[in-house]
Amino acid sequence: MSAPLFEALLRHAAAGRAPFHTPGHKGNPQALPPELFRLDFTELPDTDSLYEASGPILAAEQEAARLFGAARTLFSAGGCTLCIQAMLRLAAPRGGEVIAGRTVHRSAVNAMALLGLTPVWVLPDGSAGPGLPGRIPAAGVEQALREHPHAACVYLTSPDYSGVLSDIPAIAAVCRAAGVPLLVDNAHGTHLRFTRRDLHPLSLGASMTACSAHKTLPVLTGGAWLQIADPAFAGWVKSAMALFGSTSPSYLTMASLDLAREWLAQHGKAAFAALEDRAASLAQLAAQRGFPQPRGLRDPTRLTLVTAENGLSGEEAAAHLRRCGVEPEHADASAVILLPSPWNREEDFARLARAIATLPAGNAPPPAPSLPPLPPAACSPREALLAPQEAVPPLEAVGRVAGEAACPCPPGVPLVMPGEKITAECAEFLSRSGFLSIKVLQ
Ligand SMILES: Cc1ncc(COP(=O)(O)O)c(C=O)c1O
The missing domain is CATH 3.90.1150.150 (Aspartate Aminotransferase, domain 1)
Structure with a gap:
C-alpha cells in the first residue's frame, strides 16, 4: 500500500503525544459518538441542504442561535474562513473601505481581495507584553472611522492567537455611534460564552462573529458557526455563504456542530x-x-x-x-x-x-522588535493578489509591490500586506527576522 498522507497520520498518532493543538475533540473517543462516522451523507430528501436549509439543518442552526443568543446562526463546514467571507460580503456588499485591525488572518485579506474591499489598518497597541501584538484600541478605531466616514464596517480579530482579548464593548460602542457594524473574527473564542465570565464577542456587542468551533470544541475540522446579532443581515446570509462555499459540505462536520451545541448546552x-x-x-x-x-x-x-x-x-x-x-x-x-x-x-x-x-531557562536576549512604519499602499489587495508574482530575497524587494502578506513573529503583526510598497526598513526587518524570500508583483 502507498498512501503517504494516511501513513504520515498513522505515524503521528503512534507517537502518542498529548495534543494541545486543534481540533478541540483531541481524538478522544468520548468526544464524538462512533456512529457519527457512518453518517457521511449528502443532500437527500430527508437530510436538508445547507444553503437552502428548511428542515433539520435549519432546526439545528436555530438551536445554536438560541444557545449563543444570536438572531441567526449559520453552519459552516468550510471553517471560519467561509464565515469571514460571508461576514464581509454581508457588511460591504458594494465594496469600499473596511476599518480593520492589522492583526488579521490571511482568510480575511483574501476575502477582501475577492470582494474588492480596501482595508484601512488600525495597529494593535502592544499592551500584552513584549513580542506580542496586543489589542486593537477603541481610540484607534474611532479615529479611523472619523477619517473614513464612508467605511462599510469595522473588522477585527479577538481573541488573537495568543488568547489576548480586545475591548469589544468599547469598540462596539464606537461602531454603534458611527452607525457601522462590528465584525469579529472569533476563530479562537467559540467557547468564550461558556467561560465563567461570558467573553464571547457576540455577547459583548459585536454585530457578527465568525467562530472556528473545531478549534476548541468537540467538532470535526472545518466546523464553524457564523453568529449574527443584527437581524438586518439574516435575510440573505445563506446566499452570501453560498457564493464561496462548497456545494458538498460535510454532513459529518455539520452533525458534529449539532452535537457540540447539545453538549455545550448540557455541560459547557x-x-x-x-x-x-x-x-x-x-x-x-x-x-x-x-x-x-x-x-x-x-x-x-x-x-x-x-x-x-x-x-x-x-x-x-x-x-x-x-x-x-x-x-x-x-x-x-x-x-x-x-x-x-x-x-x-x-x-x-x-x-x-x-x-x-522542567523547562530550562535560556540565555537569548528577549526580542523587543519595534515595527517600522506601515509601508504605503501602491494598489488594492485584489490587484496585488491576482497579479503575476515572483519570489525575491527581502533585500532585493525594496521599492517592489508585495504580492503576499509577510508577518514576522514576534511581534505577530503583518509588516507588509499585498499591494503595499516594500520600504528599505521593512525589507531589513524581514531579512533580520529570517525571511528568505517574499512574493512581489512582476
Ligand atoms: C485568527 C484566525 N482567523 C481565521 C482562521 C481561519 O479559520 P478556519 O481554519 O476555521 O477556516 C484562523 C485559522 O487558524 C485563525 O487563526
Missing part, C-alpha cells in the same frame, strides 16, 4: 469552569519558572508561555515539550501556544505539567 459551563482552573494552575506553574502569560484581559483557558521573558525561544520551548510527549499548537521566537480543551485527558495535563516544570 461546568466543563469550561474546570478547564479554567486547570489552565490557571498550569499558568501559575509556568509563571513560577519565569514564563508568564500575556498581560491584561485574555481567554482564561488558553496557555501562552511567553518564553522570551526568560531568555528561551518559543521554538526551543516547543522542542522541550515534544521531548516530554506534548505537542503544542504553535511556537515562534518569543512564545509557545497551547490549546487545552475539556477533551484533553488527565494524562495530557499531567505530562504538560511535568514538561513545564
Whole structure:
C-alpha cells in the first residue's frame, strides 16, 4: 500500500503525544459518538441542504442561535474562513473601505481581495507584553472611522492567537455611534460564552462573529458557526455563504456542530469552569519558572508561555515539550501556544505539567522588535493578489509591490500586506527576522 498522507497520520498518532493543538475533540473517543462516522451523507430528501436549509439543518442552526443568543446562526463546514467571507460580503456588499485591525488572518485579506474591499489598518497597541501584538484600541478605531466616514464596517480579530482579548464593548460602542457594524473574527473564542465570565464577542456587542468551533470544541475540522446579532443581515446570509462555499459540505462536520451545541448546552459551563482552573494552575506553574502569560484581559483557558521573558525561544520551548510527549499548537521566537480543551485527558495535563516544570531557562536576549512604519499602499489587495508574482530575497524587494502578506513573529503583526510598497526598513526587518524570500508583483 502507498498512501503517504494516511501513513504520515498513522505515524503521528503512534507517537502518542498529548495534543494541545486543534481540533478541540483531541481524538478522544468520548468526544464524538462512533456512529457519527457512518453518517457521511449528502443532500437527500430527508437530510436538508445547507444553503437552502428548511428542515433539520435549519432546526439545528436555530438551536445554536438560541444557545449563543444570536438572531441567526449559520453552519459552516468550510471553517471560519467561509464565515469571514460571508461576514464581509454581508457588511460591504458594494465594496469600499473596511476599518480593520492589522492583526488579521490571511482568510480575511483574501476575502477582501475577492470582494474588492480596501482595508484601512488600525495597529494593535502592544499592551500584552513584549513580542506580542496586543489589542486593537477603541481610540484607534474611532479615529479611523472619523477619517473614513464612508467605511462599510469595522473588522477585527479577538481573541488573537495568543488568547489576548480586545475591548469589544468599547469598540462596539464606537461602531454603534458611527452607525457601522462590528465584525469579529472569533476563530479562537467559540467557547468564550461558556467561560465563567461570558467573553464571547457576540455577547459583548459585536454585530457578527465568525467562530472556528473545531478549534476548541468537540467538532470535526472545518466546523464553524457564523453568529449574527443584527437581524438586518439574516435575510440573505445563506446566499452570501453560498457564493464561496462548497456545494458538498460535510454532513459529518455539520452533525458534529449539532452535537457540540447539545453538549455545550448540557455541560459547557461546568466543563469550561474546570478547564479554567486547570489552565490557571498550569499558568501559575509556568509563571513560577519565569514564563508568564500575556498581560491584561485574555481567554482564561488558553496557555501562552511567553518564553522570551526568560531568555528561551518559543521554538526551543516547543522542542522541550515534544521531548516530554506534548505537542503544542504553535511556537515562534518569543512564545509557545497551547490549546487545552475539556477533551484533553488527565494524562495530557499531567505530562504538560511535568514538561513545564522542567523547562530550562535560556540565555537569548528577549526580542523587543519595534515595527517600522506601515509601508504605503501602491494598489488594492485584489490587484496585488491576482497579479503575476515572483519570489525575491527581502533585500532585493525594496521599492517592489508585495504580492503576499509577510508577518514576522514576534511581534505577530503583518509588516507588509499585498499591494503595499516594500520600504528599505521593512525589507531589513524581514531579512533580520529570517525571511528568505517574499512574493512581489512582476
Ligand atoms: C485568527 C484566525 N482567523 C481565521 C482562521 C481561519 O479559520 P478556519 O481554519 O476555521 O477556516 C484562523 C485559522 O487558524 C485563525 O487563526
